[in-house]
Amino acid sequence: MGSHNETSSMMNPLEPEEFRRQAHLVVDFIADYYSNIEKYPVCSQVEPGYLTKSMPKSAPLKPEPIETILQDVQKHIIPGITHWQSPGFFGYFQTNASTGNFLGEMLLTGFNTVGFNWLASPAATELEMIVTEWILDLLQLPKSFSFSSNGGGVIHGSTCESFVCTLIAAREKKLKQYGAERGDLCKLVVYCSDQTHFSLQKACQVVGISPNNVRSIQTKKSANFQLSPDALLTAIESDVRAGLIPLYLCLTLGTTPTTAVDPLLILSEIAQRYHIWTHVDAAYAGSACICPEFRHFLDGVEGATSFSFNPHKWFLTTLDCCCLWVKDQTDLTNALSNDPELLKNKASDTKQVVDYKNWQIALSRRFRAMKLWMVLRSYGVIGLQQVIRKHVKLAQRLEAQLSADSNFEVVVPRNFATVCFRVSPLMALTTGSTNEDDLANHLTRTLLESLNETGLVYMTHAVMEGIYVIRVAIGATLTDDKHVNMLWDMIQDHASGLLAKYAEVTPQLN
Ligand SMILES: *Cc1c(COP(=O)(O)O)cnc(C)c1O
Numbered sequence: 001m002g003s004h005n006e007t008s009s010m011m012n013p014l015e016p017e018e019f020r021r022q023a024h025l026v027v028d029f030i031a032d033y034y035s036n037i038e039k040y041p042v043c044s045q046v047e048p049g050y051l052t053k054s055m056p057k058s059a060p061l062k063p064e065p066i067e068t069i070l071q072d073v074q075k076h077i078i079p080g081i082t083h084w085q086s087p088g089f090f091g092y093f094q095t096n097a098s099t100g101n102f103l104g105e106m107l108l109t110g111f112n113t114v115g116f117n118w119l120a121s122p123a124a125t126e127l128e129m130i131v132t133e134w135i136l137d138l139l140q141l142p143k144s145f146s147f148s149s150n151g152g153g154v155i156h157g158s159t160c161e162s163f164v165c166t167l168i169a170a171r172e173k174k175l176k177q178y179g180a181e182r183g184d185l186c187k188l189v190v191y192c193s194d195q196t197h198f199s200l201q202k203a204c205q206v207v208g209i210s211p212n213n214v215r216s217i218q219t220k221k222s223a224n225f226q227l228s229p230d231a232l233l234t235a236i237e238s239d240v241r242a243g244l245i246p247l248y249l250c251l252t253l254g255t256t257p258t259t260a261v262d263p264l265l266i267l268s269e270i271a272q273r274y275h276i277w278t279h280v281d282a283a284y285a286g287s288a289c290i291c292p293e294f295r296h297f298l299d300g301v302e303g304a305t306s307f308s309f310n311p312h313k314w315f316l317t318t319l320d321c322c323c324l325w326v327k328d329q330t331d332l333t334n335a336l337s338n339d340p341e342l343l344k345n346k347a348s349d350t351k352q353v354v355d356y357k358n359w360q361i362a363l364s365r366r367f368r369a370m371k372l373w374m375v376l377r378s379y380g381v382i383g384l385q386q387v388i389r390k391h392v393k394l395a396q397r398l399e400a401q402l403s404a405d406s407n408f409e410v411v412v413p414r415n416f417a418t419v420c421f422r423v424s425p426l427m428a429l430t431t432g433s434t435n436e437d438d439l440a441n442h443l444t445r446t447l448l449e450s451l452n453e454t455g456l457v458y459m460t461h462a463v464m465e466g467i468y469v470i471r472v473a474i475g476a477t478l479t480d481d482k483h484v485n486m487l488w489d490m491i492q493d494h495a496s497g498l499l500a501k502y503a504e505v506t507p508q509l510n
Contacts, residue, residue, distance in 0.1 A: 086476065
């Protein structure tokens with residue numbers, strides 16, 4: 001009896017009415033956060049270690065009420081948040097949240113399934129197949145990437161994960177094809193450009209490709225930082241002559257520094273000649289291709305072996321969500337399957353179902369399809385296209401304003417909604433400075449720092465061919481005309497202040 005009483009007096013961490021009450025409080029908290037978000041400095045201004053000072057040294061012994069916890073979130077956590085959902089956030093590439101996504105994330109967390117195979121939650125697997133087919137259709141990707149052929153889509157947590165999985169698939173296929181030993185691993189070569197996302201290097205390291213065998217081919221400003229077919233061919237031929245084995249080519253649709261687009265068709269044709277796996281990484285810009293006017297950027301994707309894009313950047317979807325499609329699903333499953341007794345079941349035995357654990361590294365997986373499905377249903381294709389077009393239009397206008405002002409140079413033509421600019425090196429020329437790029441770099445870096453210090457906006461930088469640029473990635477869900485107008489006013493103000501100050505300390509400028 002004593003033990004019965006003890007059990008019934010214990011807390012129930014999933015008591016429905018208490019869940020309802022507390023969850024409502026949190027929803028209210030988040031709604032208030034979004035209402036007030038512009039009051040916070042976009043990039044957190046705390047010092048390293050700030051939080052340790054205000055937090056207890058050990059975990060609480062007794063339960064604490066949600067009200068107290070939320071007060072602490074407001075007081076201690078929010079100051080240490082960089083507000084990626086702020087309309088003044090123009091850094092890196094955005095990860096744009098939405099109500100539809102948020103509700104989907106609530107549902108999937110509510111169910112908290114672990115859909116490693118079909119049986120572990122048939123809806124999770126089947127919905128993932130359905131949404132990846134829907135998006136395949138939206139992007140007008142060739143049918144060869146579809147489940148209706150030998151292909152199919154999967155939702156990974158990140159592009160990094162898709163890099164690793166496709167590299168492993170390519171590696172296993174190639175070693176088998178050569179009847180090669182593990183010792184031949186050191187002969188495998190990966191090709192990319194110096195604009196390819198830096199995480200490809202780490203992925204190569206993870207799968208055992210020697211860093212010496214990653215050909216990061218140099219790109220040029222004069223060619224808008226696209227990977228040159230001639231340079232690729234030269235690199236491949238020289239490796240083949242040296243007895244190495246070309247394995248994998250990573251092409252980018254929308255590079256991270258400047259959103260350059262590699263010429264997919266001609267590059268993938270070269271890769272095919274040498275039986276190289278071609279992956280197209282469209283992490284950021286893939287979203288734009290749901291608009292007919294941007295679809296041409298995907299031309300040539302039919303030559304790829306795999307294709308990925310991150311709905312968690314520009315598709316109203318929160319972290320983590322990366323869609324990957326392959327033309328031959330057995331490439332992934334041959335390399336990544338396991339078949340432990342613990343998970344044996346009739347459905348898997350029939351081979352009539354997809355067991356997504358064999359398409360990824362980890363066993364356990366979140367029901368990510370739920371949030372993507374919610375986004376697609378909540379906004380529809382039309383709503384998603386509107387968001388893309390709004391951001392592109394804002395970027396177009398900013399680009400035009402910068403181009404028309406002699407204080408600035410737009411360093412590369414804008415393809416999507418990211419603008420890369422610097423303080424014009426002509427300003428340096430008028431000072432008689434011998435290295436105008438050095439001076440432009442210095443002024444641009446100082447301009448970026450002074451803009452970010454205001455806390456009203458946040459941007460990040462890139463360096464290509466020694467040129468330092470400010471990247472303005474327009475794509476936060478809450479960003480509107482007035483925020484980009486404010487940004488443009490600030491850029492002009494801060495730059496003229498900076499140039500005037502520079503003129504004072506360099507009298508030869510007269
Ligand atoms: C952001 C980005 C990545 C990395 O994406 P994760 O999902 O964070 O791994 C890879 N490639 C490109 C082109 C990117 O812009």
